[in-house]
Amino acid sequence: MSTHHTLCLAVLASALALTANASSHSEMESGTDYPRQALFGDTHVHTGWSADAGMDGAITSPEDAYRFALGQEVESNSGLKAKLSRPFDWFMVTDHSDGMGTINEIVAGNPEMMENDILKRFKAAIEEGGEAAASAKSELIRMQSNGELPEEIMDPKWMKSAWEKTIEAAEKYNEPGQFSTFIAYEWTVNSDGGDNLHRNVIFRDGADKAGQVLPLTTFVTQDSYKLWQWMAEYEKKTGGQVLAIPHNGNMSNGRMFELQQFDGSAMTKEWAEMRAKYEPLYELTQIKGQSESHPSLSPNDEFADWDLWDRGNLILKPKPEGAIQYEYWREALKNGLRIKEELGVNPFQQGANAATDTHTGLSTPDEDNFYGKFKTVEPRAERWDFPLLEGIDSNYMGWEQAASGVMGVWATENTREAIWDAMARKETFATSGPRMEVRFFGGFDYSEEDLTGDLVAAGYDKGVPMGANLSANGNNKAPTFLIAAKKDPESGNLDRAQVIKGWVDDSGETHEKVFDVVWSGERKIGDDGKLPAVGNTVNMETAEYSNSIGAAELMGYFTDPSFDPDQPAFYYVRVLEIPTPRWTLYDKVRFDVSMPDEVPLVHQERAFSSPIWYTPED
Amino acid sequence: MAMPHRLTTLAKEPLIQILLIGALLFALYSALNPQAMQDDKRILVDQGQINSLEQQFARAWQRKPTEEELQGLIENFVIEEIYYREALALGIDKNDPVIRRRLRQKMEIYTDNLANALAPSDEQLTEYLEQHPDKFRTDDHYSFRQVYLSIDQPQPELRKRVAEAERALAEGESVSGDPSLLPTEFENVSGRMLDKTFGQGFALQLEGLGKKAWQGPIRSSMGIHFIRLEEHTPGGLPELASIRGKVEREWRFDRAQALDASFREGLLANYDITVVTDKNQ
Numbered sequence: 001m002s003t004h005h006t007l008c009l010a011v012l013a014s015a016l017a018l019t020a021n022a023s024s025h026s027e028m029e030s031g032t033d034y035p036r037q038a039l040f041g042d043t044h045v046h047t048g049w050s051a052d053a054g055m056d057g058a059i060t061s062p063e064d065a066y067r068f069a070l071g072q073e074v075e076s077n078s079g080l081k082a083k084l085s086r087p088f089d090w091f092m093v094t095d096h097s098d099g100m101g102t103i104n105e106i107v108a109g110n111p112e113m114m115e116n117d118i119l120k121r122f123k124a125a126i127e128e129g130g131e132a133a134a135s136a137k138s139e140l141i142r143m144q145s146n147g148e149l150p151e152e153i154m155d156p157k158w159m160k161s162a163w164e165k166t167i168e169a170a171e172k173y174n175e176p177g178q179f180s181t182f183i184a185y186e187w188t189v190n191s192d193g194g195d196n197l198h199r200n201v202i203f204r205d206g207a208d209k210a211g212q213v214l215p216l217t218t219f220v221t222q223d224s225y226k227l228w229q230w231m232a233e234y235e236k237k238t239g240g241q242v243l244a245i246p247h248n249g250n251m252s253n254g255r256m257f258e259l260q261q262f263d264g265s266a267m268t269k270e271w272a273e274m275r276a277k278y279e280p281l282y283e284l285t286q287i288k289g290q291s292e293s294h295p296s297l298s299p300n301d302e303f304a305d306w307d308l309w310d311r312g313n314l315i316l317k318p319k320p321e322g323a324i325q326y327e328y329w330r331e332a333l334k335n336g337l338r339i340k341e342e343l344g345v346n347p348f349q350q351g352a353n354a355a356t357d358t359h360t361g362l363s364t365p366d367e368d369n370f371y372g373k374f375k376t377v378e379p380r381a382e383r384w385d386f387p388l389l390e391g392i393d394s395n396y397m398g399w400e401q402a403a404s405g406v407m408g409v410w411a412t413e414n415t416r417e418a419i420w421d422a423m424a425r426k427e428t429f430a431t432s433g434p435r436m437e438v439r440f441f442g443g444f445d446y447s448e449e450d451l452t453g454d455l456v457a458a459g460y461d462k463g464v465p466m467g468a469n470l471s472a473n474g475n476n477k478a479p480t481f482l483i484a485a486k487k488d489p490e491s492g493n494l495d496r497a498q499v500i501k502g503w504v505d506d507s508g509e510t511h512e513k514v515f516d517v518v519w520s521g522e523r524k525i526g527d528d529g530k531l532p533a534v535g536n537t538v539n540m541e542t543a544e545y546s547n548s549i550g551a552a553e554l555m556g557y558f559t560d561p562s563f564d565p566d567q568p569a570f571y572y573v574r575v576l577e578i579p580t581p582r583w584t585l586y587d588k589v590r591f592d593v594s595m596p597d598e599v600p601l602v603h604q605e606r607a608f609s610s611p612i613w614y615t616p617e618d
Numbered sequence: 619m620a621m622p623h624r625l626t627t628l629a630k631e632p633l634i635q636i637l638l639i640g641a642l643l644f645a646l647y648s649a650l651n652p653q654a655m656q657d658d659k660r661i662l663v664d665q666g667q668i669n670s671l672e673q674q675f676a677r678a679w680q681r682k683p684t685e686e687e688l689q690g691l692i693e694n695f696v697i698e699e700i701y702y703r704e705a706l707a708l709g710i711d712k713n714d715p716v717i718r719r720r721l722r723q724k725m726e727i728y729t730d731n732l733a734n735a736l737a738p739s740d741e742q743l744t745e746y747l748e749q750h751p752d753k754f755r756t757d758d759h760y761s762f763r764q765v766y767l768s769i770d771q772p773q774p775e776l777r778k779r780v781a782e783a784e785r786a787l788a789e790g791e792s793v794s795g796d797p798s799l800l801p802t803e804f805e806n807v808s809g810r811m812l813d814k815t816f817g818q819g820f821a822l823q824l825e826g827l828g829k830k831a832w833q834g835p836i837r838s839s840m841g842i843h844f845i846r847l848e849e850h851t852p853g854g855l856p857e858l859a860s861i862r863g864k865v866e867r868e869w870r871f872d873r874a875q876a877l878d879a880s881f882r883e884g885l886l887a888n889y890d891i892t893v894v895t896d897k898n899q
Contacts, residue, residue: 063871085818086813086814086818172867173867175863175864213680230680233680234680237680435814437799439799451797452797455797455799456799484799486798486799486800486840487839487840489814489815489816489817489818489820489838489839489840490817490818490839493770520770521770522772547839550770551768551769551770552768552769552770552839552840552841553768553770553798553799553800553840555797555798555799
């Protein structure tokens with residue numbers, strides 16, 4: 001290495017800072033404030049305080065969720081001793097704001113609730129457990145979707161104390177420098193019978209500000225524009241800051257990225273600005289499948305087909321014709337470029353987020369330690385064949401769950417504010433669970449030598465990081481990119497790193513292309529333009545694999561070969577691991593069960609950087 | 619008793635029915651509970667109460683209530699207060715599961731709050747800290763330099779490079795490792811952070827290394843390393859002052875659980891409990 005740099009760790013603050021040493025160049029000293037740590041956490045966790053989680057028998061509290069995330073042993077909802085192999089760096093609890101805390105009242109047989117026959121039936125179902133509880137939960141989601149929830153659940157008096165306790169738990173476990181927590185909640189819009197338009201609302205602030213408001217519920221409004229107004233009001237009133245992360249577009253039946261407002265009116269510039277401001281990130285993978293890409297939209301991408309949940313909305317209502325194109329991140333990024341040409345603002349300029357959406361209070365995006373989405377699918381022999389979500393004519397089964405995902409942020413220190421700021425500026429990457437680290441810088445002045453020195457300093461000094469905008473530099477030069485990926489030391493080696501480009505041509509058509517940039521081993525791109533597969537070491541009898549293939553790190557330099565300075569474009573990185581056992585294979589071996597061929601047992605885990613957007617000169 | 623014709627007609631009007639039933643109930647209630655009628659009949663809604671009503675509204679709606687809305691809130695509060703007093707006087711709070719559960723919850727919150735209200739002394743916390751060292755022990759910290767070789771290269775080549783690096787380092791020459799996101803110098807980094815970077819168990823490998831001389835090759839999940847350990851600072855129990863918040867949190871958590879249990883046991887001990895089932899009759 002031509003330069004050295006030093007990692008510095010204060011005893012109490014684990015913030016890594018760059019300090020120059022004798023052999024380093026003096027300009028390196030300016031790099032002290034670069035974000036050098038990837039910090040991992042979950043933006044989407046429900047506890048027993050969420051109605052549908054409690055329905056299913058979850059009894060964990062926010063405090064349990066935090067203690068588990070810290071690496072402490074917690075008793076799971078089905079009485080198992082659960083523990084993470086390593087703690088998270090930051091964490092939050094996002095219980096549904098609709099009826100926060102009501103479930104305890106139902107379980108307790110609160111007479112005011114029990115006057116309602118439906119709630120009475122729910123209580124009996126919860127006591128019975130198993131399939132009955134799962135059916136009751138599906139029914140609850142369906143009723144909420146159709147606006148048929150009993151009034152008893154909608155009474156704000158049940159919510160207030162739960163919100164206060166949620167805030168209290170976050171504040172109690174926030175440990176700047178070690179473990180950061182966030183005050184947050186989920187605004188759960190199931191429009192029109194289960195079209196998933198949920199948002200997780202995350203505060204930058206502490207109890208002094210966030211405690212001044214009550215969460216917005218869908219009883220008040222289902223229109224995301226009204227949510228952004230609520231957020232704006234909050235910011236104006238308290239001087240605080242708040243952002244929202246939408247999720248599961250794959251189950252929105254074409255509504256997540258529809259080309260109009262929620263009420264059907266045309267997009268306006270102001271609407272687009274609000275969306276861009278308040279929704280900087282998008283949750284592109286979680287237990288209920290991925291919303292990053294779809295094979296029907298990306299027919300030339302051999303890796304677009306993964307963890308698909310595309311058979312309908314939350315209550316499995318079939319999708320209308322053409323809905324898919326308004327559900328996935330990649331397509332929305334492309335449409336956003338086009339909308340910007342018309343409105344002057346890109347409403348879909350969203351960075352990469354991933355989370356679990358667990359309803360057990362236990363965040364476990366680990367294949368070999370996966371506790372499932374609900375209590376009814378916590379580890380047991382039959383869980384793979386258990387109906388997880390029951391629809392009108394079909395079900396989503398236990399085996400379809402993805403043990404996914406986690407978000408890494410590049411932050412200057414492990415504090416609530418620094419991590420929130422990284423989310424707001426989209427300096428984030430999403431993974432399907434493993435804690436890989438992805439670096440991505442774009443600019444016009446990089447050279448290949450930048451890969452061998454202090455890549456991070458060069459990246460920031462000469463260009464922009466993931467999540468940022470790259471403006472035309474005036475001389476029609478093609479942008480260059482620095483790409484680096486480091487494996488999760490506890491997971492599989494890396495297969496390849498790719499750049500995914502999307503752009504709008506002169507006639508307003510959108511396109512995408514996948515470039516293999518850097519890969520492990522001695523493979524060569526074939527005559528068909530494809531990089532051969534990396535191989536597979538998974539032993540199907542023992543659920544073991546070997547890191548004898550793949551690379552620990554991949555570092556690559558990319559210049560866009562098809563660059564046109566007049567065309568708006570985005571670029572993001574996808575990193576693939578070598579094939580490793582899926583949680584279903586661990587279950588198969590652990591519980592000695594057989595599963596039919598349709599159940600996937602091996603997969604390639606992956607990571608996605610936030611995009612870098614290129615904007616031509618006006 | 620025969621009623622005049624007009625009264626019977628009137629009595630069929632729903633509103634009148636309700637009034638009649640109300641009057642009957644009231645008569646019954648007064649007969650049962652003469653004391654309540656003599657009690658304090660004054661209700662004072664002061665500015666503090668009004669402020670609190672306004673604040674509750676504002677928290678939900680992000681704005682102050684209008685004059686009209688505030689009037690409604692005050693009226694509602696007054697009616698609620700009257701009903702509450704009358705209900706207590708009647709004793710209808712008894713045998714109501716909602717009220718029972720709510721009160722039990724409040725009792726439990728009360729023990730929680732007791733745990734929170736107790737301000738532990740430094741002595742108590744120091745004692746707790748010493749009794750639970752594993753909860754609070756700081757990591758060992760390490761300072762070292764490393765040369766990194768990637769294993770993503772043909773084996774014969776890698777073997778040659780390892781041997782060459784070993785020779786050069788032993789003779790005091792400088793060696794360039796492979797390009798990597800891994801830093802080449804670490805200064806006072808915790809074992810936990812090292813395990814996060816290189817894989818579980820890496821810090822343990824450093825523990826046995828001698829200082830000031832290049833050692834290796836050492837394998838990690840990331841690849842092959844030559845290490846020159848400069849400094850190894852063992853962890854230990856920090857002073858209370860530096861981690862007081864965390865110690866207090868854990869102390870309270872344990873305390874709340876213990877209080878809950880002992881409170882329950884104490885109450886049980888005060889009661890003579892007999893459970894009669896068909897089996898033991």
